[in-house]
Amino acid sequence: MLKVSDRIAGMEVSPTLAMSQKSREMKALGIDVINLSVGEPDFDTPDHIKKAAQKAIDDNYSHYSPVPGYVELRKAVVGKLKRENDLEYTVDQIVVSNGAKQSITNVILSIINKGDEVIIPSPYWVSYSEIVKLAEGVNVFVYAPIEQDFKITPEQLEAAITPKTKAFLFSSPSNPTGSLYSKDELRALADVFVKYPDITILSDEIYEHINYVGAHESIAQFADIFDRVVVINGVSKGYAMTGWRIGYIAAPLWIAKACNKLQGQMTSGASSIAQIASVAALDGDQSTTVAMREAFHKRRDLALEQIREVPGFETREPNGAFYLFPKVSQLFGKANGSYTINNSTDLSLFLLEDANVATVTGEAFGSPECLRLSYATSEEQMAEAISRIKASVEKLK
Numbered sequence: 001m002l003k004v005s006d007r008i009a010g011m012e013v014s015p016t017l018a019m020s021q022k023s024r025e026m027k028a029l030g031i032d033v034i035n036l037s038v039g040e041p042d043f044d045t046p047d048h049i050k051k052a053a054q055k056a057i058d059d060n061y062s063h064y065s066p067v068p069g070y071v072e073l074r075k076a077v078v079g080k081l082k083r084e085n086d087l088e089y090t091v092d093q094i095v096v097s098n099g100a101k102q103s104i105t106n107v108i109l110s111i112i113n114k115g116d117e118v119i120i121p122s123p124y125w126v127s128y129s130e131i132v133k134l135a136e137g138v139n140v141f142v143y144a145p146i147e148q149d150f151k152i153t154p155e156q157l158e159a160a161i162t163p164k165t166k167a168f169l170f171s172s173p174s175n176p177t178g179s180l181y182s183k184d185e186l187r188a189l190a191d192v193f194v195k196y197p198d199i200t201i202l203s204d205e206i207y208e209h210i211n212y213v214g215a216h217e218s219i220a221q222f223a224d225i226f227d228r229v230v231v232i233n234g235v236s237k238g239y240a241m242t243g244w245r246i247g248y249i250a251a252p253l254w255i256a257k258a259c260n261k262l263q264g265q266m267t268s269g270a271s272s273i274a275q276i277a278s279v280a281a282l283d284g285d286q287s288t289t290v291a292m293r294e295a296f297h298k299r300r301d302l303a304l305e306q307i308r309e310v311p312g313f314e315t316r317e318p319n320g321a322f323y324l325f326p327k328v329s330q331l332f333g334k335a336n337g338s339y340t341i342n343n344s345t346d347l348s349l350f351l352l353e354d355a356n357v358a359t360v361t362g363e364a365f366g367s368p369e370c371l372r373l374s375y376a377t378s379e380e381q382m383a384e385a386i387s388r389i390k391a392s393v394e395k396l397k
Contacts, residue, residue, distance in 0.1 A: 019359070023352070053280075056273050069269060078250075092256060104204065119167070169202040303382050
């Protein structure tokens with residue numbers, strides 16, 4: 001019998017992509033669906049970046065690019081990390097990939113053997129656990145509830161470490177919660193890692209520029225663990241370049257070399273045109289990024305004000321990214337006729353069918369009592385979506 005491999009059979013379909021697909025199908029049928037499930041800015045790529053891409057085409061950047069990326073782009077990444085984060089890297093420590101998701105996958109496949117444990121704070125981005133499974137690693141989830149602002153403590157981290165622990169993978173600002181770790185909180189986690197020199201720390205900082213409390217803080221800033229930190233970033237969120245598919249790592253040289261080797265056998269270099277456009281993003285005018293952040297900040301405040309009027313939704317104020325992650329377990333057990341809400345998946349499906357609003361179940365992120373809503377949409381659409389959600393939730397008895 002012909003069948004797919006066990007690794008593919010055991011892999012979950014991305015719930016965020018699945019919900020987006022379902023909402024698109026409903027729209028194609030003429031149903032007025034408001035999609036709050038997508039994890040991308042609703043802005044267009046800034047003009048100066050598009051013009052750089054057009055020039056790259058005219059300049060015949062149409063051939064294979066080097067596996068780790070053009071030197072021009074890797075120099076731009078080095079400059080960005082020094083300028084914005086005060087982090088020192090060489091060009092050889094940068095590897096450019098087809099989006100930050102590939103960057104994470106490269107690192108995990110390069111350092112994890114069968115049975116190695118990877119600690120992942122929960123809630124977590126949906127792909128983390130599946131990438132670890134692909135590498136035949138073991139996910140060790142450390143749960144941080146809403147009462148902790150979805151952030152783990154040093155005590156929780158240390159309790160999760162075993163002789164099999166090989167890596168720690170987290171994001172700040174966080175998808176799905178919007179929480180971010182302060183410098184003091186990162187220092188406290190780093191103090192734990194100092195005691196365990198064989199653990200590699202993967203710091204996903206793709207939402208760095210969507211930060212509402214001030215300067216971004218990276219765990220790579222601490223000298224006593226710097227040589228074990230891999231910074232993952234890219235241009236998708238801060239520059240509205242999701243479709244350009246450019247991510248990168250800044251890593252210890254041995255990891256960068258391993259990722260280069262792996263990528264050379266899988267995808268080779270990322271798009272030549274997108275790379276040149278990314279140079280313009282990193283080195284060019286940053287005012288559009290600031291404007292997007294300010295727009296998201298305003299939307300967050302409006303969305304928070306509105307969502308707090310929805311019965312059974314408990315919400316903390318997120319300090320980054322563009323998501324609300326309300327706790328909705330107060331609604332479990334309630335029903336609208338024959339439809340009973342047993343969990344957040346039921347609620348997400350109920351809202352899609354009754355309110356025509358697409359959200360993502362918290363179960364996808366390791367937090368089954370929550371629901372993720374993206375406010376990367378217009379203020380008018382957000383207001384209408386939450387109004388619909390409120391009306392539907394009020395039907396539940």
